[in-house]
Amino acid sequence: MAAATDHHRMRSDRPADSHLRVLTVVRRIPPGFVCTYGRVADAADMPRCARMVGRILRDSPLSAGVPWHRVISASGRISERGGPGGHEQRRLLENEGVVFDANGKVDLSAYMWRPLQSNR
DNA sequence: GCTCTGACGTCTA
């Protein structure tokens, strides 16, 4: 992936690369499925950086065409993020056929998309 | 440059 051109060893490996990796993974989540922050981080080759994934999604402009709404917490719930927005996320997911139970949780065993398994 | 704090989390007690 990175670094075929290491001649000058760019200062890369900096956030920008991580961002791209994360966004690339998220972009692969098929409609009607979800993935967790931790899972995305893992697939983006930065294990235990779930929170960073959230930050990246937040900082990424929606115009990037990234299905940010398909990323939810490991508990199957939508992260509140301290304000509105969760509503829209849920709406978008339901629009794709994702079902929420009475507790507002998604059945991960049914809707979880596993990036490492679907390899590619 | 260095420390401190926050963030769309996750795991354990």
Add this chain to the structure above:
DNA sequence: ATAGACGCCAGAG
């Protein structure tokens, strides 16, 4: 179900 601890990164001070 709830609470606290932990870890990685970025931005602010």
